Amino acid sequence: MKRARLLATAAVLVLLAGGAVAAGTRGAPPSAPRYVTDDQGRALILHGFNTAGSAKGAPDALPELTPDDIDREYRDMGTNFVRFLILWRAVEPSPGTYDMKYLDKVAERVRWYSDRGYQVMLDMHQDLWGNAITPTGVAGNGAPAWATHTDGLPVATEQFTWEMYYLEPGVIRAFDHFWNTTGDYPDLMDRYAKAWAAVAARFKDVPGVLGYDLMNEPWGGSVQGATFETGPLATLYRKTIARIREVDPDGWIFLEPQAVGVNWGLPSALPRFDDPRGGPPRIAFAPHLYPLPLDLGDDYAAGSKEWTDRTLGWWRENIARTAERMRAPVLLGEFGLDMTRPGASDLVKKVQGLSDQVGTGMAYWSRDADAWGPYDAKGKATPLPGVYVRAYPRAIGGVPVSVTYGENRLQVAFDANETGPTEIYVPERGFPNGAQVDGGTAVWNAARRILTVTTKTSGRVILTVTPK
């Protein structure tokens, strides 16, 4: 029965997302991927986690996290990136008042990461709009109560899956007010954009802050699909890009499509956005990936594996087409699943392969201490660390051409430039005694397991990394 209901739910949501399908999946094949770059201009391969869902309901809006947690994550997986959740309710507790104490606490945690060589993306997170959609605050997260207007419309709390809250009249109304679909609260999007400007002003010169993910999994309320993405969502993005660029000319700005449909592999209609900064644009496309069969409760095994692989193919093609339209690099902002389920490790490997094809970095959902994360509620490793760890180029001193991962072998091809040396992480597994590099001059940092490789600064370079 539950599966039938879930299938019906998915059908409804796909219909809602129908406009996105109108974007079509034909057209010229995608060209070479682009890359997010660091402050030296090197191409980044971002590999990390979402930290963390525990922030959503926390009174202080901060994740359960200690520096030791980051040390363990690095020891086990050599990650170099974090999608760090922040919440509008904490940034702007009352209209026009920005909580600098909260932002200072975020900055303290950002420092924990940057001191360890991580890149940090700040994610203005929401699910279901905000915790004020129900009187008990048990459902949503993100938006402050003062920006939540359900007009007294019902929000039933006995949902069989949390996603169903998105279809509740009161939740749809709250989103409709925000997107100015109702016309009753025309200032809300501007306030959101100004809140982002306050965050960017605080973090624009903070080491390690790579950029800003403007809204987690946007939902159009009663406006869906291409109409939503090219209408209200694009308006919010343009307002927020302008506000951020008034204070921070250099931070990367990450734009998400609507979640429904696109998470599953349907096309996004997000248009291209101008970046008013002087110099090359720093706007990236940041979709999520949650295959529909798995969302419906199936495992990546047996019959569902074939169906899931088909949807992964859709996702890859459609993401590449949207990135091409946006002329933007791609960052996979979320993917994840219950690591205790059959086939879970195979799915993670499959997504890593997809990510390599699209030339994107990735942040796994999530770093929380549960069955989805790398360590469970008792701190015991799940299968995730064993499959999420691999040798990879953290930063590339040129324009990447290909990154080829083999069993205990990595090959990185790029057209070199003068941005700086190439940094390669090499795990203990497979490379117990470190690595040797053909194609460049490597300095080995045994403590951090990083090869810093100096190469010529023009022409094609091919680095081959093998165990010592």
Ligand SMILES: CN(C)c1ccc(C(=O)NC[C@H]2N[C@H](CO)[C@@H](O)[C@@H]2O)cc1
């Ligand atoms: C109907 N709508 C709008 C909808 C449905 C399902 C998701 C979802 O599963 N998202 C995947 C994960 N992303 C969030 C955090 O961003 C996690 O809580 C979800 O597991 C999102 C939106």
